Amino acid sequence: MKRRRSTAFIAAFGGGAAFMVAALIFLLVIGRPPLATLGQMVLSAFGDFYSLSESLVKATPILLCALATILPARLGLISVGGEGQLYFGALTGTAVVIADPQAPFFLLLPAMLAAGALGGAFWSGAAGWLRARCNVNETISTLLMNYIAVLLVNYAVYGAWKDPASLGWPASIAFPPAATVPSLFGTRVHLGLPVGMIAAVVLHVGVTHTRWGIALKVLSGNRKVGAMAGFSFLRQTLLVMALGGALAGFAGICETSAIQGRLQAGVSVGYGLTGFLVAWLSGQHFLRAIPIAVLIGGLIAAGDALQLTSKIPSASATVLQGLLFVSALAATGLAGQRIARHDR
């Protein structure tokens, strides 16, 4: 056990070091002073109150999408569908607003949020149902459904939902104040962040301290043993996929309502994919996902800020994410081999 812990530490440290080297090389290649740019990135991510709040804004959908990956992973499923669930949640949530924009605040806001979560749950639950009943690989189905959901949002905002007042810009009507997710501390940070954090804590307690957690653990290890113990793979698959999808869908409608104020084609800039990265960096651990989501949110916010101030294209943030992912996988993979060697 002790060796395992030290190995995990070495993995985290080694992965971090490998990422730093890779990032410095990348910055050198694109002709930026590497150390100064990295310092600038840290400052524009967490340097002052405003930067910090913007990093938290980015961290919110990332955290929710990470939870949407971690929960199925606890059952041994690999869902890459955060992006699609986020888009579909944005679509269904917006449908409520479009149906009755004049509805009072206490009806419209909860109905909109519930519809967003339900939409995400449906989109993800469909993949879960296909997995459990038809043996369709959930990784492939969620990847393909991502593209469909994005196109459906495009279909809506370029078609029936296009606001005539927006002068040809493909977007729905602006959300009325009664359909605006409340923001916190006078910043753009909104309700989604505390919801994501509470969800992470609740899910963590759920999988570590309840019978449900045992069911997931047994079923992920061996389905037949799980069935003998009275656990249903179908029911648990539907549950984890739908719950995860609900969180991603909630992220989508929050992003639409609180940040963009209307449904547009670009609800997300790859938050689903980034959430997947965060889930893996956390080792599929709900609580560890929170700080990692904030860090990666900071990276993306810094990428946006540097694009404005230093003319570094924000695509460089995607490259850095890719390098981080590769370093982390290499480090944990090598550490796993070390454990395997000693266990033998």
Place this chain on the structure above:
Amino acid sequence: MTDDTLMIAGSWAAAMFRSSTPLMMVTLGETLTQRVGIVNLGIEGEMLCGACVGFAVAAQTGHPALGLAAGAVAGLALSLVHGGLCLGCKANQIGSGIAVWTLGLGLTSYFGRSAVGAKVTGLAPLAGPRFADVPIAGPMLVQLTPVAPLSVIILLLAGFWLYRTRTGLNWRIVGESVATGRALGIQTLMVQAQGILLGGLLSGFAGAILSVDYTQTWADEMTKGRGFVAVGLVIVARWNPFLVLPVVLLFGLSEAATLRLQATGLTLSPYLIACLPYVICLLCVIIISIREGRIGGMPAELASVFGRKR
């Protein structure tokens, strides 16, 4: 009358063939990679890399063939990352594939900015316009470039090689059981590395066909999930290179047929039509997966990655 019908059929077939060629090559690449027991979701990123580098080289040098070659090499280079992670570090294959995709997405979107708006000259068609009146073959000869027959030849060669040669047998053994392969004295790690690299080469080639030969433009994220569609079609083609050809062509045909619905007066949003490849691919995978137990064909080593029934 019959002549006209024949001409239309020929022109249709040519268009379908042309649009299916990139998908054919990337599906073949993933098929070969999965035959050695490795899943590579990174082919989406490798395809993007091939499209970006291939387009840039073709635009710079003015030689489309050079661009296609450079694209293939770029795909191969990115697949080295997947090989290093999966084989060198024993990292999770699905995670590694997504990492490679992210990397390809970021790198092409960063370095591809300079290529946006550049012009390339595609390859010359197989025959000049004076052959256009030959029934059926005419439109094919005029519309298709050498890439299409070349792709079919590559596909057939890959099939014969996999099923009819000693090294092909070794690949299939490794895909069924790495332990057995090792016991037989096969260098399994080497075979798996070759499988990943060959898949990367073909994916990069597919991407370059897309940007240099087919659309003749470069745009951010232009492969739009074709790599993931390919991963689905590999399952439909039962990991058999020979079946890749009919599966990809049927896929292209169903897409084209649905497009024809529009001509019958049904007006559909272009965004709904753009959903078709993903919906059709998903439906195919669902139908095949339901019948899974009865047809088989999946290399046994993949079971641990795909997490099939235990």
